[in-house]
Amino acid sequence: MxxxxxxxxxxxxxxxxxxATGLEDVHYVLHAPQGDTYADLLFTxxxxxxxxxxxxxxxxxxxxxxxxxxxxxVNSVRDAYERFRPSALLVGASCTAELIQDNPGGLAESxxxxxxxxxxxxxxxxxxxxxxxxxxxxxxVRHLAGPRAPERGWSRPPRPEGKAPSCNILGPTALGFRxxxxxxxxxxxxxxxxxxxxxxxxxxxxxxxxxxxGEADFNVVLYPEIADSAARWLERTFQQPRTSVIPIGVGxxxxxxxxxxxxxxxDPTPGLDALETRLPWxxxxxxxxYLTGKRVFIFGDATHAVAAARVAREEMGFExxxxxxxxxxxxxxxxxxxxxxxxxxxxxxxxLEVEKAIAEAAPELVLGTQMERHIAxxxxxxxxxxxxxxxxQDFPARYAPQMGPEGAxxxxxxxxxxxxxxxxxxxxxxxxxxxxxxxxxxxxxxHNEHSAAPDAPAPAPETxxxxxxxxxxxxxxxSTDGATRWTREAEAELxxxxxxxxxxxxxxxxxxxxxxxxxxxxxxxxYEAKAWFGSR
Amino acid sequence: xxxxxxxVHGNGCDAPVLKERGQREVFCGLTGxxxxxxxxxxxxxxxxxxxxxxxxxQSAAGVMxxxxxxxxxxxxxxxxxxxxxxxxxxxxxxxxxxxERRPEIRTVFLxxxxxxxxxxxxxxxxxxxxxxxxxGVRFIHxxxxxxxxxxxxxxxxxxxxxxxxxxxxxxxxANLLVVGTLADVVEEQLLRLFRELGVGPVDFLPGRTAExxxxxxxxTRVLAAQPWVNDTLRALTGRxxxxxxxxxxxxxxxxxxxxxxxxxxxxxxxxxxxxxxxxARARARRALDRYREALEGRSIFFFPDSQLExxxxxxxxxxxxxxLVEVGTPHLDADHxxxxxxxxxxEIRLAEGQDVxxxxxxxxxxxxxxxxxxxxxxxxxxxxxxxxKWSIELVFTPIQGFEQAGDLAELxxxxxxxxxxxxx
Numbered sequence: 038m039x040x041x042x043x044x045x046x047x048x049x050x051x052x053x054x055x056x057a058t059g060l061e062d063v064h065y066v067l068h069a070p071q072g073d074t075y076a077d078l079l080f081t082x083x084x085x086x087x088x089x090x091x092x093x094x095x096x097x098x099x100x101x102x103x104x105x106x107x108x109x110x111v112n113s114v115r116d117a118y119e120r121f122r123p124s125a126l127l128v129g130a131s132c133t134a135e136l137i138q139d140n141p142g143g144l145a146e147s148x149x150x151x152x153x154x155x156x157x158x159x160x161x162x163x164x165x166x167x168x169x170x171x172x173x174x175x176x177x178v179r180h181l182a183g184p185r186a187p188e189r190g191w192s193r194p195p196r197p198e199g200k201a202p203s204c205n206i207l208g209p210t211a212l213g214f215r216x217x218x219x220x221x222x223x224x225x226x227x228x229x230x231x232x233x234x235x236x237x238x239x240x241x242x243x244x245x246x247x248x249x250x251g252e253a254d255f256n257v258v259l260y261p262e263i264a265d266s267a268a269r270w271l272e273r274t275f276q277q278p279r280t281s282v283i284p285i286g287v288g289x290x291x292x293x294x295x296x297x298x299x300x301x302x303x304d305p306t307p308g309l310d311a312l313e314t315r316l317p318w319x320x321x322x323x324x325x326x327y328l329t330g331k332r333v334f335i336f337g338d339a340t341h342a343v344a345a346a347r348v349a350r351e352e353m354g355f356e357x358x359x360x361x362x363x364x365x366x367x368x369x370x371x372x373x374x375x376x377x378x379x380x381x382x383x384x385x386x387x388x389l390e391v392e393k394a395i396a397e398a399a400p401e402l403v404l405g406t407q408m409e410r411h412i413a414x415x416x417x418x419x420x421x422x423x424x425x426x427x428x429x430q431d432f433p434a435r436y437a438p439q440m441g442p443e444g445a446x447x448x449x450x451x452x453x454x455x456x457x458x459x460x461x462x463x464x465x466x467x468x469x470x471x472x473x474x475x476x477x478x479x480x481x482x483x484h485n486e487h488s489a490a491p492d493a494p495a496p497a498p499e500t501x502x503x504x505x506x507x508x509x510x511x512x513x514x515x516s517t518d519g520a521t522r523w524t525r526e527a528e529a530e531l532x533x534x535x536x537x538x539x540x541x542x543x544x545x546x547x548x549x550x551x552x553x554x555x556x557x558x559x560x561x562x563x564y565e566a567k568a569w570f571g572s573r
Numbered sequence: 574x575x576x577x578x579x580x581v582h583g584n585g586c587d588a589p590v591l592k593e594r595g596q597r598e599v600f601c602g603l604t605g606x607x608x609x610x611x612x613x614x615x616x617x618x619x620x621x622x623x624x625x626x627x628x629x630x631q632s633a634a635g636v637m638x639x640x641x642x643x644x645x646x647x648x649x650x651x652x653x654x655x656x657x658x659x660x661x662x663x664x665x666x667x668x669x670x671x672x673e674r675r676p677e678i679r680t681v682f683l684x685x686x687x688x689x690x691x692x693x694x695x696x697x698x699x700x701x702x703x704x705x706x707x708x709g710v711r712f713i714h715x716x717x718x719x720x721x722x723x724x725x726x727x728x729x730x731x732x733x734x735x736x737x738x739x740x741x742x743x744x745x746x747a748n749l750l751v752v753g754t755l756a757d758v759v760e761e762q763l764l765r766l767f768r769e770l771g772v773g774p775v776d777f778l779p780g781r782t783a784e785x786x787x788x789x790x791x792x793t794r795v796l797a798a799q800p801w802v803n804d805t806l807r808a809l810t811g812r813x814x815x816x817x818x819x820x821x822x823x824x825x826x827x828x829x830x831x832x833x834x835x836x837x838x839x840x841x842x843x844x845x846x847x848x849x850x851x852x853a854r855a856r857a858r859r860a861l862d863r864y865r866e867a868l869e870g871r872s873i874f875f876f877p878d879s880q881l882e883x884x885x886x887x888x889x890x891x892x893x894x895x896x897l898v899e900v901g902t903p904h905l906d907a908d909h910x911x912x913x914x915x916x917x918x919x920e921i922r923l924a925e926g927q928d929v930x931x932x933x934x935x936x937x938x939x940x941x942x943x944x945x946x947x948x949x950x951x952x953x954x955x956x957x958x959x960x961x962k963w964s965i966e967l968v969f970t971p972i973q974g975f976e977q978a979g980d981l982a983e984l985x986x987x988x989x990x991x992x993x994x995x996x997x
Contacts, residue, residue: 038653038663040670042645047628070687072601072719075629077949083632087956089949096596099690099720113596120930132623133687133720136654161623162651 043408045363045386045426049159049169050131051076052263056173057127058090058211059239060247063177064123065092066114068106068134068141083429084212093117095134095141107139114145118152124244125181126150127173129157153244155180165386167262167338168366170210174239175266181248186274193276196254202301203233203253207268207279208260209240214341214425216240218438219259223284226441227257230294230308232301251275255300259283259440261340262364284440285344286352286448287316314442316449320352328453332541334359334400336383336391336409337424339367341439343374345404345423348448350378359383359398361391388412399541402456407431417540419455521550523558530560545570588923590905595928598949599878599903601719602727603686604633608969609731609779610643612754615679616783617671618644620717621664621696622686633965643678645671649688664699672710679709680783682731685716711783713738723903725801725879725968728754732778735786736808739778742790749775749835750787750814752806753799756971757781762853763822763974766832769849772839778805789814794838796831798822798973800913801880803906820912822973823881823981824888825857830912853975860979861892864986869894871989874941876950877901877927878964885945885967887916893982897921898939901932943985960988 046052050067057065058080067073074094080086095113097106114128128145142156155176159169196202206223209216217240224234235253236246256271256279258264268279278300284293290312298305319325333355335345339362349355361383362371368384375382383394392412395403403413403420407428413420422431423439437451438444523531534542542563549566550558603626606618620626627646647667653660672678681703683696700712715734717727732752742748749772751763760777767775776787793814797806800821810816819834820827829850836846873895875882882902889895897917901924907914924932929950936944937957944954944961951961962985972981 038650038660038667039648040645040667041624041627041648042642043631044624044627046624047632048624050625051628070601070719071597071599071723072603072629072687073625074596074598074949075600075604075633077598078947079632081950081952082948085952087952089953094596097720099718102691102720116930132625133691136688136691160651161625162649162654165624 039387041387043388045388045406045408046166047076047079048132048161049164049166049172050129050157050161051079052166052169052171053127053129053157053159053173054080054090054092055166055170055210055212056177056239056263057092058086059209059241060091061241061243062124063091063127063244064117064121064125065090065127065129066110066117066141066145067092067094067129067131068110068113068139069094069096069131070133071096071098073131073133079212083427084432085429086211090211091121091123093121097134102137106134106137107144110139110141110144111148114141114148114150118150123152125153125155125177125247127155127157127177129159132161135161153180167364170263171266174207174263175270177239178247178250178267179270181244182250182271183274185248185251187251191276193254196302201231201233202255202303203235204255204257204297204301205235205250205253205277206237206257206259208258208262208264209237210260210263211240212427213240213260213263214338214427214431215437215439216260217432218436219440219444221436222438222441222443223257223259226284226290226294226308226311227297229311230297230301230305231303232297251277253277255279257297262338262367283340283344285341285444286348287312287314287442287445288351289344289347290314290441290445312442314445316352316445319446319449320354325354325453328456329354331355331402331456332358332398332400333402333404334395334398334409335423336361336363336395336403336405338362339364339370341424343370345448346374346378348445349404349452352445353449353452355402358400359394361385361394392416399544401538401541402452404452421452421455521547521556521558524560527558527560527563530563542567588919588921591922591924593924593926593928593931595926596930597723597903597927598876598929598947599927600633600724600947601629601687602717602722602724602730603629603684603719604724605717605727605731606630606644606684607633608754609728612779612781613680613783614643614781615677616643616682617675617678617680618682618684619668619671620644620646620684620686621689621694622646622649622684623688624648626686626688643675654692660694661699661702664703668703668707672707680711680713682734682783683712683714684731685714685718687718687720690716690718690720711738723877725799725881726904728799729802729804732802732805733808735778735783736789736805736812739786739812740788742788742793744791746788746790747792747794747839748788749773749838750778750789750793750795750809751775751798752778752795752809753797753802754779755798755973759971759973759977762976763832766850766853767835770832770836770839770841770846772835772841794835796835797909799881800884800910803909806909818912820887820916821881821884823884824892824978825854825861825975826892827884827888828857828973828975828978829854850975857975857978861982863979864982865893867986867989868982870896871942872896872898872939873985874898874936874939874944875900875902876929876932876936876944876946876964877903877924878945878947879968880904881964881967882945883910883913883917883923886921887913888981889985890918891916892978893985895943895985898941899924899932899935901925901927903927943988960992962988 077090080090093113095109128142130141145154209220236242236250256268256277258268258279271277280296282293282296284290294305294308333349335342342362346357346360349357357378360375360380363386372382388408403409404423406424406426410420437447546563546566610618683700685696696714700714704712713734715730722730789812791813794817795809795814796817817834819831822828822831833846882900886897886900890897899922905925944959945964948963951963954961971977
């Protein structure tokens with residue numbers, strides 16, 4: 038049993054819903070009690086979909102439990118088929134229905150419907166949303182494409198002369214973080230390379246396309262959390278190789294183009310030529326010098342976290358001071374990446390643990406999920422969102438991919454935007470005593486708002502109206518061991534340091550004092566610590 | 574609407590109720606925690622459930638309000654399904670961690686969920702056991718599971734569980750007990766009117782803390798502020814209190830009659846009531862006048878959601894002149910809806926329960942000017958060309974009393990107004 042306030046992932050049947058909702062003509066019958074329909078609003082409100090998810094809930098109640106809930110399943114499957122006429126049916130149970138063991142998948146299969154029925158077994162008390170999406174895609178591909186699997190020992194014949202190479206794009210779903218735009222961006226890139234994109238699945242695919250998914254030459258896996266199992270099976274069954282590089286950032290997109298060119302047997306040059314992205318120059322231009330060595334803490338799903346770390350270090354010139362994920366299934370990838378940054382990876386789905394780790398690392402920027410955005414806001418640290426779980430703000434009206442050349446531009450803008458700009462930062466350093474720069478002062482465009490609490494102004498641009506009312510647990514508000522004491526002068530001097538680095542300055546000074554057995558921190562200690570830390 | 578709206582009753586709705594079974598597009602009772610945990614500031618709501626429960630609470634909250642909420646979910650894992658012995662141990666550990674983090678918590682509600690009910694976890698006994706061991710912290714069990722409760726029934730279930738804990742009011746202690754969560758500002762307004770009428774002492778259930786519980790006894794009069802507190806009302810009459818039948822305090826008329834019901838029990842004359850409420854009532858009417866032209870004659874269709882549907886339909890039909898196409902309610906408790914049903918027009922379609930696909934068919938066929946529905950349906954219906962009002966806003970907004978009557982009408986006016994303004 039685990040005490041949870043906020044969760045990074047929903048239950049596995051929500052993952053199945055993301056797959057079903059992404060598909061064009063597949064319906065999902067979910068054996069579930071009243072109330073589980075809340076999941077519809079994720080799609081209709083957060084993603085602003087103009088259609089209900091294609092999901093029928095059996096909606097059993099307490100009084101049904103003594104009777105025949107199995108009959109409810111049978112009737113719901115029949116009614117759903119009659120009403121929606123899907124090309125394939127997914128049938129499964131939510132957490133409560135799993136406990137009553139009606140075997141809805143088996144019941145549905147026995148009805149002899151004229152379309153394929155894919156039973157889903159998603160263990161709700163062990164697994165979570167992304168796993169559920171991955172398993173659903175895998176089962177769907179197996180059931181629909183399985184009948185066309187070639188015999189054992191078959192090998193893919195060479196592509197006929199003059200025929201363009203082809204691929205599928207695997208992984209994008211409904212309610213995915215920027216999946217809509219990533220697909221458009223990567224499709225364009227592949228087409229520039231002369232590669233035909235056959236099927237994008239699940240987002241936008243029909244059951245017939247899934248059945249023929251084995252025809253393409255290879256698979257592009259954009260979101261391993263969702264597509265890895267299906268891609269592995271396709272690789273085994275149809276001898277379809279798959280990509281491993283995730284094209285987030287300029288370097289990774291270049292590597293992706295090289296990998297794709299190799300798989301497709303084409304010249305990578307047109308793909309590389311297509312990488313018109315501003316990120317490299319924007320990063321090299323002198324205005325960006327101030328970004329050098331900014332300490333950044335990264336947390337998200339494994340794919341986005343690992344990709345963001347590379348971009349942060351190689352393309353923004355940041356220093357990665359924390360790296361973690363809530364995706365336990367992909368913890369190994371994050372551990373491997375963390376090693377290259379000399380970091381201990383944080384593998385956890387407990388947001389309180391993540392909060393603690395962020396407070397301890399005292400970064401200047403957090404790249405995380407909506408959870409970390411809230412955590413960062415409480416800690417007074419800037420934050421940009423790089424990964425699911427999603428929020429209505431993660432479905433912008435504009436085109437905003439994370440992947441490919443345009444994705445790199447978007448990363449530059451969205452990560453840099455929350456930070457104070459270069460010259461502004463210098464002016465703050467020069468004229469700290471300007472009353473408008475003081476802790477109580479609010480940026481002029483937000484002058485109607487309450488002034489922020491000392492040491493913890495909410496600096497990140499916030500469009501959300503909900504305001505955290507809990508006291509912000511500022512890192513190092515009091516000295517951590519309680520033994521060291523700050524003199525009044527040192528406290529005042531600390532206040533002159535811009536708020537966005539003050540937490541780090543306080544923490545460093547205290548640890549400097551502690552290591553040297555200094556129990557009273559004066560102005561000198563502060564500057565000695567600054568000199569000492571500045572030189573490492 | 575004439576200026577001197579009489580206190581007469583309408584024709585009364587005795588049309589047969591369409592009872593439906595099928596897919597329900599509603600929340601479960603856990604969702605009530607979203608407002609209960611803000612109302613009772615010393616209470617923590619610990620759901621014993623699954624990841625789905627936790628995900629529901631997070632998603633239904635709309636935005637993730639990161640003021641650390643006073644609710645959480647003890648998410649059951651594979652090993653917890655084995656039996657109660659393991660569960661006891663696990664629950665102890667979770668509760669200990671919780672109280673360590675939140676030492677200010679005086680009451681912990683152990684809230685049952687679908688999975689905990691299905692595996693028949695005895696949370697009642699668990700609450701007793703935890704209370705014996707905890708130092709001065711109370712543990713109260715209720716169920717907010719979807720297999721037993723629909724949306725607002727979760728509050729009923731919670732308040733019902735408090736009733737046995739209410740202190741005994743001695744005979745002769747004539748208090749008015751107002752039942753059902755109201756916004757603090759609404760409570761203050763209503764209290765001022767009761768005070769002027771000499772009605773009181775007035776207590777509210779729930780109060781602002783879970784610790785200060787109102788007394789109940791043979792001379793307690795109970796007035797329902799919300800239409801979903803049915804089981805709680807029964808439990809209170811079971812403790813000797815008298816229920817005052819009244820329509821709900823929505824709109825100028827509803828609020829007047831609601832106050833009058835209490836005043837009569839305190840032997841205040843109808844004339845005196847009219848005189849005391851006159852200024853506020855006139856203000857409410859003026860506020861309503863602003864929206865009447867836009868709403869009058871427009872048709873409205875209610876999908877079931879909170880049980881507020883019937884009182885809202887009554888308000889919109891009698892005070893705003895709207896045409897009721899269908900009024901769906903998740904649950905119709907005829908005992909406590911009598912005064913409202915009397916005020917509804919005779920020829921409307923009342924529906925209890927839901928088969929969402931069939932109800933959508935009826936709605937599309939009727940093509941109402943405005944459809945009140947949940948968040949799962951609103952955007953798809955908008956995309957089909959219907960104007961909608963999402964119903965949860967009616968639960969999360971102060972709409973009761975005279976001063977909020979205009980706000981209430983405005984909620985229905987806004988989607989129509991918006992449709993008028995947009996040229997894209």
